[in-house]
Amino acid sequence: MICSVCQTTLQAATSHFRIAKEQDERCFVRATPNDEPDGEYIEDHQKTWNDFMDSVNHHCGICSTFRMCITKREARNLDILWQKIATGKIPNAYGNAASQLLLNYRRHQDYQCFIFSFRVLTKPETSGSKPKFMSKQLFRKCHFVLDLIQEKPYAVPTLETSTWSPRAQRLAKSWVGNCVDNHKQCRYSRIDIGWYPTRLLDLGESTEVRLIETKDTKPAGPYATVTHRWGQVDEDFVLNKQKYPQLMKGIPLDSLPRLFQHTISVARSLGVQYLWTDSLCIFQDKDDKTDWAREASLMEKVYSYSYCNISAADAENCSWSLFNARDPQSINPETLTLDIVSDDIGGMIPVQFYVYNPAFWFQQVSNALVNTRAWVLQERVLAPRVLHFGKRQLIWECCEVDASEIFPHGLHPELAASEHVRFKSFNLELDQGDQRGFFLDSELPMARLLWNRIIWKYTGCNISRSEDKLIACSGLAKRFESLLQDTYVAGMWRTDLEAQLLWKRSGISPGSRQGVYRAPTWSWASIDGPILPSEVPQDGCLIEIEDVHLSYATPDKTGGITAGCLRLRGVLLETKLVKGREHKAVFDLCLEGVNVAAAPTYNSRVPPIVAFDISEDSVDYGSAEDRIFSMVGHKGTDCLYLVLLLFKMFDEQRGVFERIGVVIIRPKDQIDKVLSIKRELGKPPLPCANFEDGKHTIIVI
Numbered sequence: 001m002i003c004s005v006c007q008t009t010l011q012a013a014t015s016h017f018r019i020a021k022e023q024d025e026r027c028f029v030r031a032t033p034n035d036e037p038d039g040e041y042i043e044d045h046q047k048t049w050n051d052f053m054d055s056v057n058h059h060c061g062i063c064s065t066f067r068m069c070i071t072k073r074e075a076r077n078l079d080i081l082w083q084k085i086a087t088g089k090i091p092n093a094y095g096n097a098a099s100q101l102l103l104n105y106r107r108h109q110d111y112q113c114f115i116f117s118f119r120v121l122t123k124p125e126t127s128g129s130k131p132k133f134m135s136k137q138l139f140r141k142c143h144f145v146l147d148l149i150q151e152k153p154y155a156v157p158t159l160e161t162s163t164w165s166p167r168a169q170r171l172a173k174s175w176v177g178n179c180v181d182n183h184k185q186c187r188y189s190r191i192d193i194g195w196y197p198t199r200l201l202d203l204g205e206s207t208e209v210r211l212i213e214t215k216d217t218k219p220a221g222p223y224a225t226v227t228h229r230w231g232q233v234d235e236d237f238v239l240n241k242q243k244y245p246q247l248m249k250g251i252p253l254d255s256l257p258r259l260f261q262h263t264i265s266v267a268r269s270l271g272v273q274y275l276w277t278d279s280l281c282i283f284q285d286k287d288d289k290t291d292w293a294r295e296a297s298l299m300e301k302v303y304s305y306s307y308c309n310i311s312a313a314d315a316e317n318c319s320w321s322l323f324n325a326r327d328p329q330s331i332n333p334e335t336l337t338l339d340i341v342s343d344d345i346g347g348m349i350p351v352q353f354y355v356y357n358p359a360f361w362f363q364q365v366s367n368a369l370v371n372t373r374a375w376v377l378q379e380r381v382l383a384p385r386v387l388h389f390g391k392r393q394l395i396w397e398c399c400e401v402d403a404s405e406i407f408p409h410g411l412h413p414e415l416a417a418s419e420h421v422r423f424k425s426f427n428l429e430l431d432q433g434d435q436r437g438f439f440l441d442s443e444l445p446m447a448r449l450l451w452n453r454i455i456w457k458y459t460g461c462n463i464s465r466s467e468d469k470l471i472a473c474s475g476l477a478k479r480f481e482s483l484l485q486d487t488y489v490a491g492m493w494r495t496d497l498e499a500q501l502l503w504k505r506s507g508i509s510p511g512s513r514q515g516v517y518r519a520p521t522w523s524w525a526s527i528d529g530p531i532l533p534s535e536v537p538q539d540g541c542l543i544e545i546e547d548v549h550l551s552y553a554t555p556d557k558t559g560g561i562t563a564g565c566l567r568l569r570g571v572l573l574e575t576k577l578v579k580g581r582e583h584k585a586v587f588d589l590c591l592e593g594v595n596v597a598a599a600p601t602y603n604s605r606v607p608p609i610v611a612f613d614i615s616e617d618s619v620d621y622g623s624a625e626d627r628i629f630s631m632v633g634h635k636g637t638d639c640l641y642l643v644l645l646l647f648k649m650f651d652e653q654r655g656v657f658e659r660i661g662v663v664i665i666r667p668k669d670q671i672d673k674v675l676s677i678k679r680e681l682g683k684p685p686l687p688c689a690n691f692e693d694g695k696h697t698i699i700v701i
Helices: 004-014 049-057 061-068 072-086 136-142 166-182 244-249 258-269 290-296 299-304 360-366 374-382 433-439 446-458 471-484 494-500 668-676
Strands: 017-022 025-030 040-044 099-107 112-123 144-148 199-202 208-213 223-227 274-276 309-311 334-342 347-356 385-389 394-398 402-404 544-552 561-570 572-579 587-591 609-612 628-635 642-651 656-665 690-692 695-700
Touching: 004 040, 004 049, 004 061, 004 099, 004 112, 004 334, 025 099, 049 061, 049 072, 166 258, 166 385, 166 394, 208 244, 223 258, 223 374, 258 274, 258 309, 299 374, 299 471, 309 374, 360 394, 374 446, 374 471, 446 471, 494 544, 561 628, 628 656, 628 668, 642 668, 656 668
Parallel strands: 017 334, 223 274, 223 309, 309 385, 656 695
Antiparallel strands: 017 025, 040 099, 099 112, 112 144, 144 347, 199 208, 199 274, 334 347, 385 394, 394 402, 544 561, 561 695, 572 587, 572 628, 609 656, 628 642, 642 656, 690 695
16 A cells, blocks of 8 residues: 555656657656756655654555664654654744655666655754755665556566465476576586585485485485574484484474475475485584584585575474465555656556565565574575575575566566675676675775675674684685685685775674684674674785684684684884763774874764774773774775774783774874874883884784
8 A cells, every 4th residue: 555645745756757759668758858857856755753654554555664764763853853843842944844755767778767765854954054864874775666567567466375376386496497597607506516415305206205325325316405494493303313213214204394394395396306404414413513513514515506495584493384375465566556748648647657665675585584594694695596485475596586476587677786686696797786785886806895795794694603603604715715716714815814804893783702712803703793894905005914823623724713813014003092072982092192083073073983893891991901002904095094903902922912993084184193103212112023114013813
């Protein structure tokens, strides 16, 4: 349902256009002949916050989706603001609108559509200031596509009430068949070389399934893999030493959990006789992890050589069904009829549109229950093709096509522009466009951008055992080793490790380090919570890594680490950080006794950005015991920014330090001041492993 306010606002916005014929095709042009059909049209939307929430409560598809983009805190502030405006305590800052709709026209070779988004007034007009709206960063993620319904529309509404209806089954087979036959990027699977996982479930054609050791029983065809959430798995349904003989002999299909039964049904419908799932193909004995450690190192091959990965996207555990009942109308796109001026008849004609929500892929795939798990990310990325069984529909993902029951032939191009889509593409020659996401303006090569994108996503996922942080992405590391032709170093790459050391914790997470060691402090893998990989290029680095040493838990050098350090050479500066009075997240930065930005405020000066690896509340960085040092790590192109690494003293005698964060400085006068700072003669030498030619070598653990 689309509320009357949205319909009226969209009608007003599209009234600037008319339909004309061009090369026997309908196209929209601006009403003014001399203008180009682009630009932004702004129309008042909801008059008050209460009106907006009323539409949300009546399930307007557009307003409800827009509301999801507004945080609880923002919603509370908006509610208070508009209550004051409604009662006359504050004058309305912009006509009579609490929100505005912004409309743009897009025309490409294969399609034409309108893109619309919203902004909400967040600050009223006061003397000497203009009204302010929510930033584009907010509503950029909540724009909508108003797509002209053509003879061959991208969307194909469905009428089936199950995610495994006959139509869905036919669609799944066509996706798999077309991918196997025609997609060059998806042909990483090389089953013809004869490699198979250590164990597989032989599905046969009977009512029994049995476990096979592939070194003894050669499989006669491809195998499928399974991605599912474990939950509280009953011990009867995992492979262990006690269960092994029975599984090898064969067990009745109906004795398996419902999720496995349904997965086997899907595999058989795809013509696949063998199935691999970690719970039944890897020994799960708690007193002996030997098999688990060995098999964990093979995950890159297990999923890369899979015929198809079957993902139980929203099942809580293996007792749930793989398939879901649904209301077809809940997944069909909203339709809207607008009156547009037509050159053919010289008057208004009704034109039908589909309304698409570009957050669709994020909501139904990226944010699906199973895809929020860290272990699952490499399964999703490495498998050449994935069938996601979601709550609402069946979804397809491979290296070349992203599709769903609603978009069976591929997503509308405007939906495919999200940073959450095209997640599996490893084509370094392909223009990824907006798929670079947060790294769109980066100077990095495509391979590094792909790795950064994966790590950004990976660190935002949940992991049950913190010590598995590097193990759970070792398969991805192996794939990128061959892609980058580089040496893997605790989650990063040796060739430009200096630049990659400058990662920072995402501001949305407090960050923490668990008691169990898993990586040195200079690696992002040492902390919990989402991180932002370094976006700086190697050119411009003012530090040099002289040596790296890592000790591994197993022979797998992409797996667990038991100890690690590096020797880092650069200019070390004694540092003091003092919290500013204006804001708890703002710090005064003092380097070698020189104030870089004394008492910064948001209104008068841009302060240095101090990003701690873990919550600053956990350590008193201003105390005498916690001596802080920094090293200038990178100078941006044209001196637009400066990045400093922050360290805490660990062993003064040996010059050993721990990383605690980064500092980013942007104003040019502050950058020039930092670069000119030298340690005064007569001061005691700084702790280090070596000092030569004005630079310090320190050991970072």
